[in-house]
Amino acid sequence: MRLKIHDWHEENAKKMADYAGFEMPIWYSGIKDEHLTVRNNVGLFDVSHMGEIIVEGRDALEFLQYLTTNDISKPPPISATYSLILNERGAIKDECLVYNLGDKYMVVYDAVAVAKIYEWFSLFSRFYDVNIINKSYDMQLYSIQGPKAESLCKELFDIDIKEMWWFQAKKINYRGVDIIVSKSGYTGENGFELFFEADLKYCMDLWKEILEKGKKYGIKPCGLGARDTLRIEAGYTLYGEDTKEKQLLSTDIDSITPLEAGLDFALSFDKDFIGKKALKNQKLQKKIMHFRLKEKGIPREGCKIFVNEKIIGEVTSGTLSMSGDGIGLCFVDANLNIGDKIYIEIRGKKKEGKIVKPPFYDPKKYGAFREVI
Amino acid sequence: MIVKEGLYYTKKHEWLKVEGNTGIVGITDYAQEELGDIAYIDLPEKGKEIKKSEEICEIESVKAVSEVYSPVSGKIIDINTELGDKPEKVNEAPYDAWIVKIELSNKEEIKDLMDKKKYEDYLKSL
Numbered sequence: 001m002r003l004k005i006h007d008w009h010e011e012n013a014k015k016m017a018d019y020a021g022f023e024m025p026i027w028y029s030g031i032k033d034e035h036l037t038v039r040n041n042v043g044l045f046d047v048s049h050m051g052e053i054i055v056e057g058r059d060a061l062e063f064l065q066y067l068t069t070n071d072i073s074k075p076p077p078i079s080a081t082y083s084l085i086l087n088e089r090g091a092i093k094d095e096c097l098v099y100n101l102g103d104k105y106m107v108v109y110d111a112v113a114v115a116k117i118y119e120w121f122s123l124f125s126r127f128y129d130v131n132i133i134n135k136s137y138d139m140q141l142y143s144i145q146g147p148k149a150e151s152l153c154k155e156l157f158d159i160d161i162k163e164m165w166w167f168q169a170k171k172i173n174y175r176g177v178d179i180i181v182s183k184s185g186y187t188g189e190n191g192f193e194l195f196f197e198a199d200l201k202y203c204m205d206l207w208k209e210i211l212e213k214g215k216k217y218g219i220k221p222c223g224l225g226a227r228d229t230l231r232i233e234a235g236y237t238l239y240g241e242d243t244k245e246k247q248l249l250s251t252d253i254d255s256i257t258p259l260e261a262g263l264d265f266a267l268s269f270d271k272d273f274i275g276k277k278a279l280k281n282q283k284l285q286k287k288i289m290h291f292r293l294k295e296k297g298i299p300r301e302g303c304k305i306f307v308n309e310k311i312i313g314e315v316t317s318g319t320l321s322m323s324g325d326g327i328g329l330c331f332v333d334a335n336l337n338i339g340d341k342i343y344i345e346i347r348g349k350k351k352e353g354k355i356v357k358p359p360f361y362d363p364k365k366y367g368a369f370r371e372v373i
Numbered sequence: 374m375i376v377k378e379g380l381y382y383t384k385k386h387e388w389l390k391v392e393g394n395t396g397i398v399g400i401t402d403y404a405q406e407e408l409g410d411i412a413y414i415d416l417p418e419k420g421k422e423i424k425k426s427e428e429i430c431e432i433e434s435v436k437a438v439s440e441v442y443s444p445v446s447g448k449i450i451d452i453n454t455e456l457g458d459k460p461e462k463v464n465e466a467p468y469d470a471w472i473v474k475i476e477l478s479n480k481e482e483i484k485d486l487m488d489k490k491k492y493e494d495y496l497k498s499l
Contacts, residue, residue, distance in 0.1 A: 015409060030464075031435045032410040225409070225436055298413055298433050320412050320435060347415070347431065 003048050004140060004203045013223060020111035022049040025223040034226035035233075038187050039322065039366050041218035042146035044210055045227055051114040051136040052195070053121060056104035059128035064098055064105055067124060069258065069275070071268035077102035080167040080184065084258055084266050085109070085117060086275030090282060091245035091254030092261060093120060095237065097184065099169065106135075106180075106195070110239045138197050144210065145191035145230075147370065148217035153192050155213055157181055161192055166368075177202055186227065188234025188359055190368040229319045232328060234367065235290055235358020237261055241301060242288055242316040242329045253282050256331065261288045286313060287334040292360065293326035293353040297346040305330055306343040306350060312336070315344060326353070327360045375402040376493050377468050381444065381486035384495065388468065389444040389486060396445050396475045396483075398429065403496055405467045408434040411460045417473065421449045425482050429473055432463070445482045447475040 001022050003009060010016060013025035025046070027034060037043045055064055064072055070083035080097040087093050094117055096109040109117055114136045125132045144152060153161050159170055161183045169182035177198045185191035198206075211219055228238070237243045243263070246255045257275075258267055259282055269276065293299060299318030304311050313332030321327045326344075336342070336355050343350040364371050376382070381389040386404035390397040405411065413433040423429060425446045432439050451474035456462060462470040477483075487495060 014406065026436065027409055030410050229435060296413060298435075298438075300438070324412075 001049075001137075003046055004200055005046065005207055008204060008207065009046065012221065015223070015225070019224055020049060020114070022111060024049060025221070027223040027225045028221045031223075031225035031229055034220060034222040035229050036322065037218065037220045038146045038189055038222060038226065038230055039361070040147070041220075042144060042148040042152055042191075042214055043187075043220055043222035043226065044207075044214065045143040045145065045222050046141075046207070047143050047227070048140045049111040050141050051109045051111055051117060051134075052139040052141075053107045053109070053118060054104055054133040054135055055107065055121070055130055056133070057128070057130040059130050060105050063125065063128040063130045064107070065271055066273055067121065068096065068098060068107075069268060069273050070098075070266045071271060072098045072100065072105070075100055075167070078169040078171060078180065079165070080108075080169065080182065082167070082266055084263060085120070086258070086273070087245050087254055088274055088278065089248065089252065089254035090257040090275040090278030091248075092239065092243040092256055092258060092263075093117065093245050094239050095243060095263075097167070099180070099182070101171075101180075108141075108195075111136075112240045135197070140194070140196050140198065140203055142194045142207065142210065143185055143191065144193070144214075145185045145187040145189045145222075147190060148214075148219075149189070149191040152210070152214050152217055152219070153181070156210065159192075161190070174206075175202070186234075186236060187230040188236070188361070188367045189230075228317075232317055232319045233321055233360045235329070235360065237263070237288060237329065238317060242331070253278050256288070257282055259284055260286055260331070260334075284334045286331055287336075288316065288329055289332055289336060289355050290358045290360070291328060291330055291342060291344070291353045292321075292356045293344065293351055295351040295353075297326050297349070297351050299326045299328045299344050299346060304345045305332055306345065307333070307336070307340070312342075321360045325360075326351070374406070374496065375468070376489050376496070378489050380468070381483055381488065382492035382495075383442065383444045383486060385442050387441060387444050389483070390471075391477075391483060394477050394480075395450070396447065396477050397471045398441070398444060398473050398475060399471045400432070400441060400463060400467055401492075402467045404439075405464050408432060408437060408439055410435045411463045414456045414460045414463070414472070416452050416454065416457055417449055419449055419452055423447065423449060423475065432460075441472060443475065444486055445475060445477055445479070447478040449473050450476045
């Protein structure tokens with residue numbers, strides 16, 4: 001499949017590759033350059049491959065309360081709640097954002113799970129008075145991220161995201177098309193995201209307009225490569241890499257659960273939801289943690305992790321930080337603590353590292369909560 | 374895409390410069406662009422004997438790991454240690470950032486490699 005403005009990406013990206021069945025731009029100027037652009041200025045991502053499902057009807061809230069883990073009844077329109085979709089054995093089917101749009105809900109989730117989640121929702125929808133609409137292939141999603149995103153948003157839409165809370169959104173009509181402007185992102189930086197449905201010309205014009213108006217802020221188009229290194233550096237999990245369902249059908253508990261993933265904050269045990277019972281019975285043996293290498297090397301998914309010559313887990317995603325250290329997320333013995341020494345086997349050589357607390361950048365200097373801009 | 378005159382090329386995108394009995398090896402502009410930001414080069418040991426098409430070392434970019442294969446047989450007599458700290462030199466100037474120098478044990482092997490024109494045609498066919 002192709003993104004709507006595929007031809008522009010094809011012409012401008014230095015590397016394109018398949019991701020979740022889409023021909024995606026991986027980098028334009030280079031992963032490192034784009035990564036630093038987002039940390040220092042502002043970057044523009046076309047992430048229209050992401051999935052969106054509209055849930056409407058009388059039981060829409062009740063339906064989503066049961067199918068996702070967080071309490072989505074509280075956030076007012078228009079705003080989103082980070083939530084999780086679990087299977088009945090407690091494992092993560094996907095991570096998602098549930099937008100309360102007032103008269104309906106929009107679930108935004110990962111491209112790799114587009115078909116799976118739509119089927120899952122459809123399966124349960126027959127027990128509720130709800131209508132499920134898969135918008136994944138029509139909805140555009142442009143993500144603008146970085147410390148200069150705020151100024152750019154003001155200039156483009158006259159919206160001050162400083163006045164908005166994280167995950168708050170506004171619906172505007174821009175040149176004849178309804179756009180949801182959401183204060184959200186996946187890079188650790190401040191930023192906003194645009195959800196809209198439009199024809200090719202509109203999509204292309206808006207993309208070029210953002211690049212044009214962003215010029216004075218040093219904007220650059222950014223690909224999936226930098227999106228991945230940025231989210232790892234921020235310490236965020238990615239479904240399919242760090243969080244997943246392994247479909248361990250013969251056990252009571254599947255892997256990886258929100259407790260194992262350290263995503264407890266997205267669980268609301270005051271209500272009923274699919275997977276709740278399994279979580280209540282889980283004895284935690286392994287957990288997603290974050291590590292930083294002391295020696296040179298790039299940790300990759302699947303690299304084994306050792307403590308005292310014993311394998312205690314493996315890397316789930318890894319990359320290099322801005323400062324050039326090997327960093328990443330790992331699924332390891334739940335008894336490990338921040339500061340513990342570990343060894344990661346990279347191509348046959350054991351490299352020393354330690355368990356750390358995310359993010360991997362200095363939050364005083366980078367990220368949405370930086371002290372100086 | 375730069376392809377330099379006077380060098381020999383492999384299908385795996387290594388270049389070889391011959392100076393007397395010494396072969397200098399690096400990766401091509403095409404290879405560095407395909408790899409993207411090079412973050413780490415696992416440099417080999419000096420003195421190691423290597424056969425043609427054997428792996429010299431691994432190059433890691435932020436996104437991928439790729440092997441560098443030897444265009445010729447011989448003994449590794451020098452390694453570019455500068456690349457240990459500054460692997461990005463390969464992105465910046467792939468034909469200056471050599472990786473190893475090999476004492477050629479069989480000069481006949483050079484005949485199997487491509488010249489500029491042949492390598493350019495090969496790139497077009499990809």
